[in-house]
Amino acid sequence: MRLKSISNIAKITKSMKMIASTKVTKAQRSMETARAFGQSATSLYTHAEAVEKETTKPFVIAVSSDRGLCGGIHSSIAKAVKRYVATKPDSEIAVIGQKARAQIQRDYRKNIVIHFDQVTKVHPVWVEASLIADQIVAGGFEIDAGQIFYNKFKSVISYEAATIPVYSVETLAAAPKLSAYEYDDHILKNFQEFALANSIFWGVAEGYAAEQAAKRTAMENATKNAGEMITKLTLTYNRSRQAAITNELIDIITGASSLN
Structure with missing residues (x-):
């Protein structure tokens, strides 16, 4: 019964690995587009030499998802x-996805001011990221400075936690080299909101690609472990079966010998 159960599990994990492999390719294409938009939007901060404002109450956006089965x-x-x-206890946290929220709220429940679930249920789209940015802006949170935490996709077997800086309009307006650009005040505010949406989309798309790659690796390891267990259980089953047959033959031979 255990051998049959593990064989069924191996079929499921193998199918899930094939599905994740297909999704990884599509997620990488979306990630490249999001990365290009995100880097182009945030490059203005670098060129203008914007400096993050010192604050004890930064705004933190944690990007995860609602799905499991993808390792740690x-x-x-x-x-x-x-x-x-831990270094800035007064931080305000916005969490995208249930998985990270469940872990963060164990220690910093009071710091979570807003959360978003069911994001990237099918595939990352910019509309979702812009809606999240709108909700954050409409929430009236003071975003003097902040960070977007996301999983940076390095390869199909590697990822790492990375950050994207978030700047306020005041910080951008005070940048030393911003005068090199011609702009109106209302355009600067619109750009800041647009850059926030682009940065969120960048983080979500990278995180989604890393998640699918991690899920593929996790299902591949699960299939491999199931195969090893099937081999061991099959060997144990065959030995037990052989031992039972041998004992029956001994009983038959002994009985026949006693009759003679």
Whole structure:
């Protein structure tokens, strides 16, 4: 019964690995597009030499998802956020996804001011990221400075927790080299909100690609472990079966010998 059960599990994990492998390719294409938009939007901060405003109450956005079966990918985000908040206990946290929220709220429940679930249920889209940015802006939170924590996709077998800086309009307006650009005041505010949405989309898309790659690796390891267990159980089953047959033959031979 156990051998049959593990064989069925192996079929499921193998199918899930094939599905994740297909999704990884599509997620990488979306990630490359999001990365290009995100880097182009945030490059203005670098060129203008914007300096993060010193504050004891930064705004933190943690990007994860609602899905499991992908190793410790959500734990890496939760741990990075906890390390950051430990140095600045008054931080306000916005969490995208249930997995990271469940881990962060164990220690910093009071710091979570807003959360978003059921994001990237099918595939990352910019509309979702812009809606999240709108909710954050409409919430009236003071974003003097902040960080977006996400899983940076390095390869199909590697990822790491990384950050994207978040700047306020005042910080951007005070940048030393911003005068090199021609702009109106209302355009600067619109750009800051647009850059926030782009940065969130960048983090979500990278996190989604890393999640699918981690899920593929996890299902591959699960299939491999199931195969090893099947081999061991089959060997044990055959030995037990052979021992039972041998004992029956001994009983038959002994009985026949006693009759003679």
